Structure formats: C-alpha cells, structure tokens
Amino acid sequence: MSETLESTVFKPVQELAVDCNTPPERYIYTCSNEAIGVNPPVLDIPVIDLNSLQSSSPSADRELEKLRASVTSCGCFQLIGHGMTSSFLDQVSSIGRDFFALPVKEKLKCLRTAENTQGYGHDTKFSENQVLDWTDRLYLITSPEDQIKFQSWPECPESFRKLLQEYTEKINLLTEAVLKVLSRSLNLKESCFLDQYGENAYMVARFNYYPPSPRPDLTLGVKPHADGSAMTFLIQDKQVEGLQVLKDDQWFNVPNVPDALLVNIGDQVEIMSNGIYKSPVHRVVTNSERERITVAMFCSPNSSRYIEPAEELISKRRPRLYKKVNNYFDMCFEGYQHGKPAIEAAKM
Numbered sequence: 411m412s413e414t415l416e417s418t419v420f421k422p423v424q425e426l427a428v429d430c431n432t433p434p435e436r437y438i439y440t441c442s443n444e445a446i447g448v449n450p451p452v453l454d455i456p457v458i459d460l461n462s463l464q465s466s467s468p469s470a471d472r473e474l475e476k477l478r479a480s481v482t483s484c485g486c487f488q489l490i491g492h493g494m495t496s497s498f499l500d501q502v503s504s505i506g507r508d509f510f511a512l513p514v515k516e517k518l519k520c521l522r523t524a525e526n527t528q529g530y531g532h533d534t535k536f537s538e539n540q541v542l543d544w545t546d547r548l549y550l551i552t553s554p555e556d557q558i559k560f561q562s563w564p565e566c567p568e569s570f571r572k573l574l575q576e577y578t579e580k581i582n583l584l585t586e587a588v589l590k591v592l593s594r595s596l597n598l599k600e601s602c603f604l605d606q607y608g609e610n611a612y613m614v615a616r617f618n619y620y621p622p623s624p625r626p627d628l629t630l631g632v633k634p635h636a637d638g639s640a641m642t643f644l645i646q647d648k649q650v651e652g653l654q655v656l657k658d659d660q661w662f663n664v665p666n667v668p669d670a671l672l673v674n675i676g677d678q679v680e681i682m683s684n685g686i687y688k689s690p691v692h693r694v695v696t697n698s699e700r701e702r703i704t705v706a707m708f709c710s711p712n713s714s715r716y717i718e719p720a721e722e723l724i725s726k727r728r729p730r731l732y733k734k735v736n737n738y739f740d741m742c743f744e745g746y747q748h749g750k751p752a753i754e755a756a757k758m
C-alpha cells in the first residue's frame with residue numbers, strides 16, 4: 411500500500427471511539443468462547459527487589475527463590491529497586507500521553523507506512539478477516555542506532571527524543587542485570603543468558619493508547635499473545651488497569667504496583683531456559699469509561715545473534731525443546747495477528 415493510500419484510510423481508534431455506539435465489525439473479537447469483561451480474580455504477582463537480589467546479604471537468596479517461584483508460576487514479576495525514580499517513569503509515560511493528546515494532523519506526521527513499519531498507527535493488516543485491536547500505538551526501534559528512524563519520532567513534546575533515549579539506556583542496563591539474576595535463579599553461571607544476549611540489543615518502544623470502548627464485552631485492547639522479546643518492561647497506567655495474564659487456563663487481572671516495572675518473560679528467555687521459564691500469554695481488556703496509556707519496551711538480542719537453550723539445562727530427563735533461532739522478534743508478528751503462537755515454530 412502506498413504511503414498516501416495508507417494515510418487516507420487510516421482512522422485512529424481514538425477517533426473511532428468518539429460518538430461510537432457499536433464497534434466496527436473488524437474490531438469485534440469473536441475467537442473466544444469465554445466472555446470478555448467479567449471481573450476476573452487479581453493475580454498475586456510477587457514484587458521483586460533488584461537491590462536485594464544484588465546484595466550479599468542472606469536476604470538475596472530468599473529474593474532469588476522468590477524470583478524463581480514467581481517466574482515459574484506466572485512468567486512475570488513486579489520489579490522494584492530498579493534504579494529509576496517514580497518521577498522519571500512518570501515522565502516517560504507523559505511523553506506518550508502528550509503525543510496521543512496531539513491533534514490527529516500532528517500525529518499523522520509520524521504515521522507508519524508499508525515501507526516503514528515504525529511510527530504511529532495500529533495493527534499491520536495481513537488479511538481481511540483479522541480482528542483488530544482497540545488501540546492506537548506509537549512503535550519505535552530505539553536500539554541499535556543504525557535501525558533508529560528519527561523521522562518517525564514525534565517532535566512534540568520537545569523532550570520526547572532525549573527522554574526515550576535515556577530510558578532506552580537505563581532499560582538496556584536493567585535487562586543485563588535481570589538476565590544475570592535469571593541465570594543465577596536457575597543455578598547457572600551469572601553470564602549464561604547475557605552471553606547469548608550479547609551487545610547492540612534490539613529494543614523497541616511501544617506506546618499503547620487504549621480509548622474507552624463502547625462495548626468492552628466485544629473488544630480487546632490487545633489480543634491474547636506472548637511477547638516475542640527476551641524480556642518486556644511495562645510501565646503501567648497508574649490509574650487504569652486492563653492487563654490480564656492467563657494462568658492455569660484462567661484469566662487474571664494484573665494489579666498496578668506503585669513505582670514497579672512489570673517484567674514479562676518473553677519467548678526468547680523461554681528458549682534460552684529450555685522451557686523452564688515460560689513466556690506468559692496475556693491480553694488487554696478495554697473499559698467504557700477511561701482511556702489507558704502504557705509503555706512497553708521489548709528487549710531482544712541483536713537480530714543477527716542466534717540464541718538456543720543453555721547446554722546446562724538440557725539433559726536426558728529434559729531434552730532440548732527449541733531450535734537455534736535468530737531474528738525471532740520480527741518473526742512473531744504475523745503469527746500474533748492470526749492468534750498463532752510463534753514459539754511453536756521454534757520447537758524441535
């Protein structure tokens with residue numbers, strides 16, 4: 411599709427949501443037998459303190475055990491002690507909030523196209539019968555440097571570029587720290603996962619805007635999926651919840667924990683851990699009252715790097731479950747739109 415055609419047909423969900431009583435058919439989620447929108451139980455996700463994990467006190471071992479239990483049971487955890495102040499995280503959320511509050515004409519300057527998938531828009535359309543998410547996004551590669559396309563980055567708010575680059579650096583360091591503790595939590599050498607992850611990480615920031623939906627029982631902010639990253643760091647909306655995680659075939663609400671970053675294990679850590687840690691299936695539900703804005707940072711190894719299950723985690727009792735893969739994050743996209751788990755393709 412040409413750039414001009416894409417921009418003439420693009421209608422932000424933010425605009426659709428105004429004065430709309432019934433969502434257009436393409437946004438109606440029909441792939442599930444269970445009702446959306448009923449109030450599910452709250453998931454008890456442990457809060458993990460990175461400072462404590464990195465200390466040499468006896469509490470570090472307890473924290474490590476808590477991390478292992480948390481990732482094993484739900485594939486995610488709430489991270490505190492990550493070194494970022496709450497005011498800094500608020501500023502990162504705010505640049506997203508300020509962007510989505512701009513007039514449409516201004517946002518369209520960052521519109522993604524068929525040739526450049528970075529920027530403002532919604533689901534890439536692969537087929538006519540694909541159900542669309544009730545959300546608009548701003549999707550930007552922030553690392554490695556040679557893949558950044560600043561022409562897709564908003565000029566407004568003015569602080570956007572500096573803040574997102576600062577956040578990228580901090581999250582990059584945090585990813586390294588978390589990969590080390592994840593390795594330790596499986597009794598591996600601290601550098602085990604990090605050596606595979608390598609340098610020049612592939613990092614993607616996704617600012618998600620979920621407008622109120624006229625029919626939260628029929629629409630989803632994000633369809634069920636597992637993240638294709640190694641790890642995803644999510645700054646939740648402080649006021650409005652909506653994220654749900656599937657555990658034991660049941661959906662659970664993910665609560666907001668002040669100042670915590672929600673860390674989701676992605677498929678690539680699942681692969682490196684030979685399936686001991688699993689990337690959780692999650693989705694986002696909508697509500698009819700309030701908009702919701704979140705910031706997801708997807709962290710993956712550079713696309714040229716191959717990853718595979720750590721040797722130490724393969725045994726007669728636990729055979730190797732996944733192939734050696736590279737460029738996994740990009741591979742996942744089409745599968746997601748059709749509800750096909752990408753991890754299946756990586757299995758032996």
Ligand SMILES: O=C(O)CCC(=O)C(=O)O
Nearest residue numbers: 616618632653694704706
């Ligand atoms: O907005 C959220 O709460 C989660 C978004 C998400 O799962 C994603 O962007 O992959």
Ligand SMILES: [Fe+2]
Nearest residue numbers: 635636637692
């Ligand atoms: Fe996700």
